[in-house]
Amino acid sequence: MAFKYITEKGPARAYMMANEAVVRAALESDVKVYSTYPGSPTVEILSTFEGALKHYDLRMELSVNEKVALETAAGASFVGMRSFVSMKSVGVNVASDALYVLAYTGVKGGCVLLLADDPHAHSSQSEQDGRWFGYTSYLPMFDPSSPQEAYDMVKEAYDLSERYSTLVLLRTTTRVNHQSGIVDIQMMNRTPIKKSDWGNDHNYTAVGVTARAGKLDMLRKMEEMKGFSEGTPFNRLQYFDGEDLHEGAPPRDEGYELGIVTSGVPYNYTVEALGKLGIRARILKIGLINPVPSRKISEFLAPLKKVMVVEELSPYLEGFIRGICKDANPSVELMGKGFGPFTEYSEYNIPMLVEALSLASGRPMPFDYRSHVKKMETLADILPIRPPGFCAGCPHRGTFTSLKRAIGSTPIFFSNDIGCYTMLVLPPIEWSDSQLCMGASLGIAAGVNYGANNKVVCAIGDSTLFHAGIPGIANAVHNKHDLTLVVLHNSVTAMTGQQTHPAHELTVAGKEGISIDIERMLRGLGIEKIVNLNAFEIRKNLKLMKEALDFKGVSAIISHGECALYHFRNLRREGAQPVPFYVDREICKRPYNCIKDFLCPAISIDERDGTSRIAPEICVGCGECAQMCGFGAIKSTATLHGGENKVYYTKADHDEFLRSKEVGK
Amino acid sequence: MKGSFNMIDCGVGGQGVVMMANIVGEACVRAGLRVISGELHGLSQRNGSVIAHQRIGETAISPLVPYGEADVILSLEPMEALRYLYFLKPGGLVITNTNMIHPPTETQMLAKGEKERYVRYDEVVERIRASGARIVEVDALELAREAGNPQTENVVMVGALAAVPEIPVGKEHMLEAVKDNVPKNALDVNVRAFELGYGSFKPGT
The missing domain is CATH 3.40.50.970 (Thiamin diphosphate (ThDP)-binding fold, Pyr/PP domains)
Known part of the structure; x- marks a missing residue:
C-alpha cells in the first residue's frame, strides 16, 4: 500500500x-x-x-x-x-x-x-x-x-x-x-x-x-x-439464501436446518463455498471469541438439525458449542474436527469448505479440486525445489562453511536456534540436531551434556542472544557445561527485516541508543575463551574456530559480519555499488567447490562449457566463493578495470576502487 | 461485477512480487472495484518461491484463490508459473517472464552429478501448454533493461497484464497505481517499463 x-x-x-x-x-x-x-x-x-x-x-x-x-x-x-x-x-x-x-x-x-x-x-x-x-x-x-x-x-x-x-x-x-x-x-x-505525575492513587x-x-x-x-x-455486532447472525449473504436470521425456518459457527478467516472461505454450492445456511460469525456469547449460541442452535463448526487448528469454538448443545439442542448433528476434511492440522481454504459442505448437504462438488491439483502437480514434477536460503553476501554462509570444516569428522551435537540460520534445518542442507525456540540452543546443550559424550556446538544470532540466550549462558557457565557458543553477530534482527537490537548503535527510526558490547557481556557472564572472527574469512577462521572448539568448558566464537541485505542497502544509500566477483573461464577446472554445500544464489553453471558463472546483478562481491576455489579462478571484477583483486566492502573501499578505475583509464 | 476475477502473482524472492500485487490492488481501488489480496511475507526476500493471491469483484471475500479458479497467473519467472499452475482455471491465461532463474538447489544437483542439466525454458512452456493454458511470453528482463533499469521487470509484467483484454482494470488506472508505488526518483524509468510491457503484449496462444 x-x-x-x-x-x-x-x-x-x-x-x-x-x-x-x-x-x-x-x-x-x-x-x-x-x-x-x-x-x-x-x-x-x-x-x-x-x-x-x-x-x-x-x-x-x-x-x-x-x-x-x-x-x-x-x-x-x-x-x-x-x-x-x-x-x-x-x-x-x-x-x-x-x-x-x-x-x-x-x-x-x-x-x-x-x-x-x-x-x-x-x-x-x-x-x-x-x-x-x-x-x-x-x-x-x-x-x-x-x-x-x-x-x-x-x-x-x-x-x-x-x-x-x-x-x-x-x-x-x-x-x-x-x-x-x-x-x-x-x-x-x-x-x-x-506526561502525567504519578500520584500513587492505585497500584498494580x-x-x-x-x-x-x-x-x-x-x-x-x-x-x-x-x-x-x-x-456486540462482532458476534452476528447472518444467513446465506443460496445466492447471497444477508444479515440477521432467515425470514423462515424451512430450508435453513444447517447452521455454521465460524470465526476468523475460515468465515471468508465458508461464505464463498456456500455460494459455489448454492446452498442455504444460517451463519453465526463470532468476532469476540472470549468470552463467547453463550445465549446467542444457544438461540442459534435451537432450530437446527445440523451445526458445522468451521475453525482452524484446535476445536476451540467446538468445545463451547458441544457444551451448549447439551441444553439447547441435544439431538443436533455436530460437524467439527474429524468431519470430512476438517482436522487440527494446517490451514483451511475454499476447496476444503466446498468438500465439507458438499458432504453435509449432499450437493455434488462443482469441481474436482483434488484430481485437478494432482494433474497439475504431475506437470510440474520437473521443477527443482526453491526453498529460501542465505542471500548472496550473507555472513552465515562463511561462518557455517568454516564451522563445518573446523568440526571435521568429530561427532558433535549441533544445537541450533531461531533466526536466518534456522534455514540450515531445511533441505537441501538439513544440518541441525535440535532447534526449538528462541534461546533454546543453550538449555538443550546443558541436557545433552549430561547424556552424551559429544561436544555441543550452539549457534545463536545476536538478536536471539539478547532475547532469550543470556539465561542459558549464565546457566551453562555456572554449571560448568562443555559447549561452544557461536554468536552470529550480523548487527540486526535479520530474518524479520533487519531491525536493530541492543548491540546496535541505533534504536528505531535512526534514533541513537547505547550499543551493548557482546564480547564484554559474554566475559561478564564468565566465558573465558572467546574468539572474534570476520565471518567472510573462511580459511583464516579455521584455526581460531578449532581453538574454541577444543576448549574444555564454555567457549564462544563471535562471528562478525553484517547482514548482507542490511549492509548493501546502506552501501547503496551512501551512493556506492557492490563490486561483483567473476569466474575466469580459462582457469575454472569445474570441481564446483564454489557450489557444493555453498548454495550462493549468484552462482550457476554455464551449460556451454560447464564452468561456474557468477551473476553480476546478484553478486555483491563478498569474496567467500573465491576462497573456496583451489585454482584462483574467482576474482573481483575490479581486476578488469585496473583495480586490486580484493573485496570492496565498505564505502571507502568503493571510493578507492573508483579512483583506481580512473587511473586505469 | 458479479463473481470474481482471480489472479496469482508469483516469482522469486527479491523480484518484487508483492509490489506487483500492490500495484494491481491499488489500480482496482482507483477503478472503483472491490479487491482482496493475500500474500506471504517473511521469507520472501531470501530467494524462495513467492506467491500472492488477488481477487477482484463484489463476491470475493477470501484472500486465497481456490485451486483451478485463477483467470490469470502473472509470473516473474517461468518455473514459478508452472509451480502454481494448479491455481489456474482450465484454459486460463499464463503471462510469464521468459527469464529463467535457476535456484542454487538445482545448481548443486548439477554440481554433485545428481542431475544432468538444468530445466529448460521450452520444457516449462510445453508443460504449461499441456495443461490447456494459454500463454503470453514477455522478455521482461530485456524490456526492463531497455527501459533503463533491469530491476523494473515487475513493472514490465504489470504493463503486459494491463493489455490483457479480460482484465477488469483499465490501462490508465494501472499506470496511475504504478506511479503511486514506485520511488519518486525512478518514475520515468518505471513508466517506460510499463509502456514497454503494455506494447509487448500479444494475445496468448
Whole structure:
C-alpha cells in the first residue's frame, strides 16, 4: 500500500493490509506508546508504526523480547497512556508470564495486544493456537477475518479496555495479517503526548491477598463482558439464501436446518463455498471469541438439525458449542474436527469448505479440486525445489562453511536456534540436531551434556542472544557445561527485516541508543575463551574456530559480519555499488567447490562449457566463493578495470576502487 | 461485477512480487472495484518461491484463490508459473517472464552429478501448454533493461497484464497505481517499463 493511508486525515476509502489497518486504527484511537519484538506475520505493523513516527507524536520501542514489550505497553497504560503491542504466536509464550498477571492487575490507559498465529507454520516453529491465551488468562479476545474488521476491532478494543480496565487481545492469523483489502478509515484525531505525575492513587500488584482480590475482580469483569459479547455486532447472525449473504436470521425456518459457527478467516472461505454450492445456511460469525456469547449460541442452535463448526487448528469454538448443545439442542448433528476434511492440522481454504459442505448437504462438488491439483502437480514434477536460503553476501554462509570444516569428522551435537540460520534445518542442507525456540540452543546443550559424550556446538544470532540466550549462558557457565557458543553477530534482527537490537548503535527510526558490547557481556557472564572472527574469512577462521572448539568448558566464537541485505542497502544509500566477483573461464577446472554445500544464489553453471558463472546483478562481491576455489579462478571484477583483486566492502573501499578505475583509464 | 476475477502473482524472492500485487490492488481501488489480496511475507526476500493471491469483484471475500479458479497467473519467472499452475482455471491465461532463474538447489544437483542439466525454458512452456493454458511470453528482463533499469521487470509484467483484454482494470488506472508505488526518483524509468510491457503484449496462444 501507499503509506498515504497512514498520514491521510480521513475519512477515506483505503486499500490496506490488515497489518497496516490496525496501525491506522491504533493511531486514530490516540495510541501513544507502541512496543514489539519483530516476528512474522506481524512485521509490517512495526514498519508502519516506525514510518508514522515522523508524522505523529508517538513513542515506539523495539523491545529486547515480547515479555519486555508487553510490560512496556502495560507500564505506559498504568500511568494513563494508550498503548499497543504486537507479537507473533510463539512470542506470547515469552510474554505470557506478564500476560496472566496483567489480567489480575488490570490496566488504566487502553491497552491492546495483537497476537498473530501462523497455521501451517509458514514462518514459525509451531502451529500453536493462541486463542487459548484469551480463555485461560480471562482476557477478552477478538478474532478478525479481514483488514476492515481488524481495523474496527482495534477501535472497539480501546473502548472495551478502558471501560473494563482490562488488557484486550486481538488474535489474527497469517492469512488475516497479510490480507489486503478495502478499509473505510475514519478521521485521524490525535492529542499531543503529555506526561502525567504519578500520584500513587492505585497500584498494580498481584501476590497473595492482592492476587486473590485481583482474581475476584477479573472474574467479575469477565462476567460483565459476557453481556457485551451477547450484544456486540462482532458476534452476528447472518444467513446465506443460496445466492447471497444477508444479515440477521432467515425470514423462515424451512430450508435453513444447517447452521455454521465460524470465526476468523475460515468465515471468508465458508461464505464463498456456500455460494459455489448454492446452498442455504444460517451463519453465526463470532468476532469476540472470549468470552463467547453463550445465549446467542444457544438461540442459534435451537432450530437446527445440523451445526458445522468451521475453525482452524484446535476445536476451540467446538468445545463451547458441544457444551451448549447439551441444553439447547441435544439431538443436533455436530460437524467439527474429524468431519470430512476438517482436522487440527494446517490451514483451511475454499476447496476444503466446498468438500465439507458438499458432504453435509449432499450437493455434488462443482469441481474436482483434488484430481485437478494432482494433474497439475504431475506437470510440474520437473521443477527443482526453491526453498529460501542465505542471500548472496550473507555472513552465515562463511561462518557455517568454516564451522563445518573446523568440526571435521568429530561427532558433535549441533544445537541450533531461531533466526536466518534456522534455514540450515531445511533441505537441501538439513544440518541441525535440535532447534526449538528462541534461546533454546543453550538449555538443550546443558541436557545433552549430561547424556552424551559429544561436544555441543550452539549457534545463536545476536538478536536471539539478547532475547532469550543470556539465561542459558549464565546457566551453562555456572554449571560448568562443555559447549561452544557461536554468536552470529550480523548487527540486526535479520530474518524479520533487519531491525536493530541492543548491540546496535541505533534504536528505531535512526534514533541513537547505547550499543551493548557482546564480547564484554559474554566475559561478564564468565566465558573465558572467546574468539572474534570476520565471518567472510573462511580459511583464516579455521584455526581460531578449532581453538574454541577444543576448549574444555564454555567457549564462544563471535562471528562478525553484517547482514548482507542490511549492509548493501546502506552501501547503496551512501551512493556506492557492490563490486561483483567473476569466474575466469580459462582457469575454472569445474570441481564446483564454489557450489557444493555453498548454495550462493549468484552462482550457476554455464551449460556451454560447464564452468561456474557468477551473476553480476546478484553478486555483491563478498569474496567467500573465491576462497573456496583451489585454482584462483574467482576474482573481483575490479581486476578488469585496473583495480586490486580484493573485496570492496565498505564505502571507502568503493571510493578507492573508483579512483583506481580512473587511473586505469 | 458479479463473481470474481482471480489472479496469482508469483516469482522469486527479491523480484518484487508483492509490489506487483500492490500495484494491481491499488489500480482496482482507483477503478472503483472491490479487491482482496493475500500474500506471504517473511521469507520472501531470501530467494524462495513467492506467491500472492488477488481477487477482484463484489463476491470475493477470501484472500486465497481456490485451486483451478485463477483467470490469470502473472509470473516473474517461468518455473514459478508452472509451480502454481494448479491455481489456474482450465484454459486460463499464463503471462510469464521468459527469464529463467535457476535456484542454487538445482545448481548443486548439477554440481554433485545428481542431475544432468538444468530445466529448460521450452520444457516449462510445453508443460504449461499441456495443461490447456494459454500463454503470453514477455522478455521482461530485456524490456526492463531497455527501459533503463533491469530491476523494473515487475513493472514490465504489470504493463503486459494491463493489455490483457479480460482484465477488469483499465490501462490508465494501472499506470496511475504504478506511479503511486514506485520511488519518486525512478518514475520515468518505471513508466517506460510499463509502456514497454503494455506494447509487448500479444494475445496468448
